[in-house]
Amino acid sequence: MAVTLAYFLRFDFQVLPEYFVAFPYVVLLHAALTPIVFYSMKMYHSVLQYASIGELKNILRATVVAGLIFALIHQMIHLEFEWFKVPRTILLLSWVLTVLGVGGSRLAWRIFRDSVMRSEPNHPRVLIVGAGSAGALIARELKTSPYSTLNPVAFIDDDRKKRGLAILGLPVVGGREAIQYAVEKYGVQKILIAIPSAQETEIAAILDICKRTTCQIKTLPRVSDIAAGKVSVNMIREVSVEDLLGREAVQVDLEGVASYVAGQVVLVTGAGGSIGSELCRQISKFAPQQLLLLGHGENSIYEIELELRGKFPALPLATIIADIQDRKRLNAVFDAYRPSVVFHAAAHKHVPLMERNPQEAIKNNVLGTKNVAECAHEYGASRFVMISSDKAVNPTSVMGVSKRVAEMIIQGLDRISETQFVAVRFGNVLGSRGSVIPIFKRQIQAGGPVTVTHPDMVRYFMTIPEASQLVIQAGALAEGGEIFILDMGEPVNIADLARDLIRLSGFRPDEDIEIVYTGIRPGEKLFEEILTNEEGTEETKHNRIFVGRPLDFSWEELQFMIKRLAGAAFAPDVESKAEEIKALFKAIVPTYLWQPKDEAVVLAMQEIQASLAEAAAHRE
Numbered sequence: 001m002a003v004t005l006a007y008f009l010r011f012d013f014q015v016l017p018e019y020f021v022a023f024p025y026v027v028l029l030h031a032a033l034t035p036i037v038f039y040s041m042k043m044y045h046s047v048l049q050y051a052s053i054g055e056l057k058n059i060l061r062a063t064v065v066a067g068l069i070f071a072l073i074h075q076m077i078h079l080e081f082e083w084f085k086v087p088r089t090i091l092l093l094s095w096v097l098t099v100l101g102v103g104g105s106r107l108a109w110r111i112f113r114d115s116v117m118r119s120e121p122n123h124p125r126v127l128i129v130g131a132g133s134a135g136a137l138i139a140r141e142l143k144t145s146p147y148s149t150l151n152p153v154a155f156i157d158d159d160r161k162k163r164g165l166a167i168l169g170l171p172v173v174g175g176r177e178a179i180q181y182a183v184e185k186y187g188v189q190k191i192l193i194a195i196p197s198a199q200e201t202e203i204a205a206i207l208d209i210c211k212r213t214t215c216q217i218k219t220l221p222r223v224s225d226i227a228a229g230k231v232s233v234n235m236i237r238e239v240s241v242e243d244l245l246g247r248e249a250v251q252v253d254l255e256g257v258a259s260y261v262a263g264q265v266v267l268v269t270g271a272g273g274s275i276g277s278e279l280c281r282q283i284s285k286f287a288p289q290q291l292l293l294l295g296h297g298e299n300s301i302y303e304i305e306l307e308l309r310g311k312f313p314a315l316p317l318a319t320i321i322a323d324i325q326d327r328k329r330l331n332a333v334f335d336a337y338r339p340s341v342v343f344h345a346a347a348h349k350h351v352p353l354m355e356r357n358p359q360e361a362i363k364n365n366v367l368g369t370k371n372v373a374e375c376a377h378e379y380g381a382s383r384f385v386m387i388s389s390d391k392a393v394n395p396t397s398v399m400g401v402s403k404r405v406a407e408m409i410i411q412g413l414d415r416i417s418e419t420q421f422v423a424v425r426f427g428n429v430l431g432s433r434g435s436v437i438p439i440f441k442r443q444i445q446a447g448g449p450v451t452v453t454h455p456d457m458v459r460y461f462m463t464i465p466e467a468s469q470l471v472i473q474a475g476a477l478a479e480g481g482e483i484f485i486l487d488m489g490e491p492v493n494i495a496d497l498a499r500d501l502i503r504l505s506g507f508r509p510d511e512d513i514e515i516v517y518t519g520i521r522p523g524e525k526l527f528e529e530i531l532t533n534e535e536g537t538e539e540t541k542h543n544r545i546f547v548g549r550p551l552d553f554s555w556e557e558l559q560f561m562i563k564r565l566a567g568a569a570f571a572p573d574v575e576s577k578a579e580e581i582k583a584l585f586k587a588i589v590p591t592y593l594w595q596p597k598d599e600a601v602v603l604a605m606q607e608i609q610a611s612l613a614e615a616a617a618h619r620e
Contacts, residue, residue, distance in 0.1 A: 034066050034098070063098045066098070123148075123149055123150055123151040124149070124150055124151065124189040124190050125151050125152075125153045125186060125187055125188050125189050125190070126142065126150045126151060126152045126153065126188065126189070126190045126191070126192050127152075127153065127154055127155075127156060127179070127182050127183060127186065127188040127190075127191050127192070127215070128152055128154070128155050128156070128170075128192050128194050129155075129156045129157075129176070129179070129191060129192065129193045129194065129195065129206060129210075130155075130156070130157060130193065130194040130195035130198075131155040131156070131157035131159070131162050131167055131172050132157070132194075132195065134194045134195065134196050134197075134220060135155060135157075135167075135194040135195070136167055136168060138192065138194050138220065139152045139155070139167065139168050139170060140168055143168065150190065150192075152170055152192075153170065153186045153187075153188065154170055154171050154172075154173050154182050154186050154188075155167055155170055155171065155172040155173065156172070156173055156174065156175065156176060156178060156179055156182060157172050157175065158175040158176060160175075163175070173185075176205075176206055176209055177209075179191070179206075179209050179210060179213065180209070180212060180213055183213045183215055188213075188215055189215060189216070190215055190216045190217070190218060191210050191213070191215045191216070191217050191218070192218045192219065192220075193206060193207070193210075193217070193218070193219040193220070194219075194220050195220075196220045203219070211500060211503050211504075214503075214506075214508060215506075216504075216505075216506040217503075217504060256473070256476035256477075257286055257472055257473060257475075257476050258286050259476065260341060260382070260383060260475060260476055261283055261286040261288055261341060261472070261475075262286045262287050262288065263287070263288065263289050264288050264289055264339075264340045264341050264382075265288065265289050265290045265292065265337055265338060265339045265340055265341070266283055266288045266290070266291050266292065266339060266340075266341045266342075266343070267292040267294060267333075267337070267339035267341070267342045267343070268280050268283070268291070268292065268293060268294065268342075268343045268345060269294045269295070269324055269342070269343070269344050269345055269346040269372055270294075270295060270344075270345035270346030270347065270387075271292075271293035271294055271295045271300075271301060271304060271345070272293070272295040272297050272299075272300025272301045272303070272304055273295070273300065273345060273346070274429060274435075274464055275345045275387055275429060275464065275467060275468060275471075276295070276304075276343075276345035276346070277300070277303075277304040277307075278464045278465060278467075278468040279343050279345060279468045279471065279472065280293060280304055280308060281307075281308070281311075281468075282465070282468050282469055282472055283343075283472065284308055284311070284312045284315055287315070288315070288341075289316070290316040290317070290318060290337070291308070291315060291316070291317050291318070292317075292318045292320060292333075292337055292339060293305060293308075293317065293318065293319045293320065294320040294322055294324075294333065294346075295320075295321065295322075295346070296321070296322070296323050296324075296346070298321055301319050301320075301321060302319070305317060305319050318337065320333055323368075324346050324364065324368035324369075324371055324372050325363050325364060325367060325368050325371065326371075327371045327375075330371050330372060330375045331375060333375075334375040334376070334378070334379040334381075335379065338379060338380070339376075339379075339381055340380075340381055340382045340383070341381065341382065341383045341384075341385075341475070342372065342376045342381050342383070342384045342385070343385050343387070343471070343472075343475075344369060344372050344373070344384065344385065344386040344387065345387045346364070346368060346372075347364060347365050347368075347369075347387065347403070347406075348360055348361055348364045348365055348399065348402075349389070349399060350399065351391070351397045351398075351399045351400070351521065351524060352521050352522065352524075354397065354398040354399040354402070355397060355398050355399075355521075355522045358398040358578050358581040358582065359568070359569040359570075359574045359577070359581065360569075361398045361399055361402040362402065362565045362566065362568070362569040362581065363569055365399070365402035365403055365405075365406055366402050366405050366406055366409070366562065366565060367562070367565075367566060367569070369386065369406040369409055369410070370406075370409050370562065372384075373386075373409060373410050373413050373421065374413070376419050376421075377413055377416075377417040377419050380418070380419070381419050382419065382420065383419065383420045383422075383475060383478055384410065384419055384420065384421045384422070385422055385423075385424060385471060385474065385475045385478070386406065386407070386410050386421075386422070386423040386424070387423075387424060387471065388403050388406065388407055388423040388424060388425040388426075388483070389403045389425060389426070389427070390425055390426060390427045390460060391403060392404035392406075392407055392425065393425075394591045394593060395589065395591070395592050395593065396524070396592075396593045396594070397522075397524065398581075398582065398585070401585045401588075401589050401592045401594075402585070404589050404592075405558075405562070405565075405585070405588055405589065406423075407423045407425075407483060408551075408553060408558055408588070408589075409558070409562070410422070410423055411423075411481050411483075411551075411553075412553075412555040412558055412559075414480045414481040415481070415555060416555075420478045420479065420480040421480060421481065422474065422475070422478040422480065422481070422482045422483070422484060423482075423483045423484070424470070424471045424474045424475075424483075424484045424486065425483055425484065425485050425486070425548075426460070426462055426467055426470070426485070426486040427459060427460030427461060427462060428459045428460060428461050428462070429461070429462055429463070429464055429467050430461050430462065430463050430464065436459075436494065436497070437497075437501070439451075440497075440498055440501050441501065441505075444501060444502060444505050444507065444513055447513070448512075448513040448514050449513065449514040449515065449516040450498045450501075450502065450513055450514070450515050450516070451515075451516050451517075451518050452494050452495050452498055452515055452516070452517055452518070453494070453517065453518055453519060453520050453521060453524065454494075454517060454519070454520050454526060455495050455517060456493070456526055457493070457494040457495070457520070457524075457526055458491040458492060458493050458494065458526065459491060459492060459494060460489070460491050460492070461489075461492050462486065467486065470486045470544055470545060471486075473544075473545060474486075474545050477545065477547075482547045482548070483547070483548045484545055484546070484547055484548075485545070485546045485547070485548055486544060486545060486546075487544040487545070487546065495515065495517075498515055499515070502515075558588065561584060561587060561588045564584055565581070565584050565585075565588075568580055568581050568584060569581070579596065582594050582596075583596060
């Protein structure tokens with residue numbers, strides 16, 4: 001077709017006889033040669049729906065090669081047969097028309113496919129925040145992919161140079177301040193944040209604006225999670241609460257961590273829990289000699305074992321089903337494996353449950369910690385890192401005061417041991433078992449109501465990877481006896497968090513989903529603290545980790561009181577000893593905000609104080 005049209009154009013539709021004699025041979029030669037060249041240069045291997053500038057380059061290359069080969073063959077034939085004459089303009093016109101024909105047909109298919117076949121007026125209308133490379137790529141994918149169920153209608157971008165322009169036929173409406181305007185003007189139902197290279201704080205600021213609309217909000221993964229240039233519809237994910245917090249990525253001192261983890265036998269207690277399992281994932285990256293996964297629940301240990309064996313097949317793992325309350329079992333474990341680094345994450349953490357079962361807080365959080373810590377001391381571990389809680393500061397709950405006693409145990413052991421004992425204190429962990437986020441999500445899925453204890457309740461939050469990385473980093477800073485406090489950012493109002501989750505789910509708080517206030521539960525307080533007044537705080541080499549000064553207390557008195565706690569926890573009439581247990585805790589931790597309910601408990605407290613005085617006099 002290109003050759004025929006070239007002849008007609010060259011001779012104004014009246015081909016001279018002296019040139020017409022070669023015409024049929026030229027057509028046949030072109031018809032045979034061009035497909036062979038195109039096939040050899042893989043022109044038929046491309047998918048038309050993804051035709052692009054790269055495809056045009058391939059067309060130019062292939063047609064130039066075909067034209068040069070034809071010119072060479074023509075010259076050889078003309079030397080043998082003088083009647084075989086083809087004007088040079090025919091060669092040039094044939095090449096131009098071939099490029100236009102092949103390239104134009106593919107472009108026409110793209111236009112037809114994008115404008116007609118992909119016309120889906122019922123698909124949700126999407127506003128894309130970010131008109132950079134990722135935004136343009138995802139817009140193209142949404143417009144062309146057969147798997148796309150979204151219809152992009154406009155861009156938002158803070159770059160003033162792009163405002164008023166169109167990208168892939170979609171207008172750039174304005175900066176982030178124009179999000180609400182664009183939502184109303186274009187009838188937007190979903191907002192897609194396509195700025196994978198943005199800082200977490202910037203994403204949080206954009207989300208704060210998006211929350212004022214009624215749109216569902218989605219986002220792309222961070223740039224570290226995206227292979228260069230490979231953005232697809234499948235990468236679009238829901239906005240998470242972690243995005244709302246606007247946390248900056250934790251900078252880990254790889255050399256410092258590797259210096260005490262790499263090549264060592266590392267034990268993680270509570271390895272099947274939220275923090276314990278993430279600690280295992282992070283530690284595995286530093287190639288320990290062996291990683292010991294110790295936990296009480298077989299299913300959770302089995303799951304983390306399967307995951308780690310898949311991700312780190314060369315890592316020696318040992319799975320140990322054991323209860324930290326069983327001292328003989330722990331002795332056997334430490335004797336067999338001789339861990340040099342211990343991360344103690346096993347604990348009871350649910351405040352209301354521990355209020356109703358204080359004896360279990362003693363058994364697990366106090367005596368269990370004592371068992372693991374003493375084994376670390378006796379079997380020569382070099383470092384012991386305990387996971388503590390901000391609820392241990394001026395505690396109002398049994399759970400909080402039991403963690404404070406656990407902190408005192410490891411600080412006391414640090415005085416007499418060559419093992420470096422430290423605790424790391426932080427707040428609530430997003431997405432952990434029993435945390436408020438999964439509960440809110442289940443309530444929203446059920447249609448509400450979402451239950452919040454108090455409108456003024458605030459909490460510190462961290463993500464699971466963030467907390468685990470900082471725990472490991474704190475271990476590298478340990479000198480012995482410290483309580484490290486992690487920078488958890490600003491406290492978050494729980495009611496506001498519930499409203500954000502409702503909006504992220506595509507509903508309107510207090511209209512589609514009701515929020516009900518249930519009242520503060522026993523042991524809870526409106527806000528958490530991270531330091532007691534006496535501890536103070538000092539900076540460390542890491543900008544997200546601080547250290548509190550160790551408090552002075554009598555190690556002998558603490559040991560005496562722990563025996564009293566154990567006696568109460570294992571007493572036959574333990575179910576009636578809840579108040580007595582709290583009185584014992586109050587004697588150990590004077591900042592425990594608890595008051596006795598009756599005169600019998602007051603008398604018990606006086607007896608405890610007398611016992612302490614007698615024990616002190618006996619030591620003297």
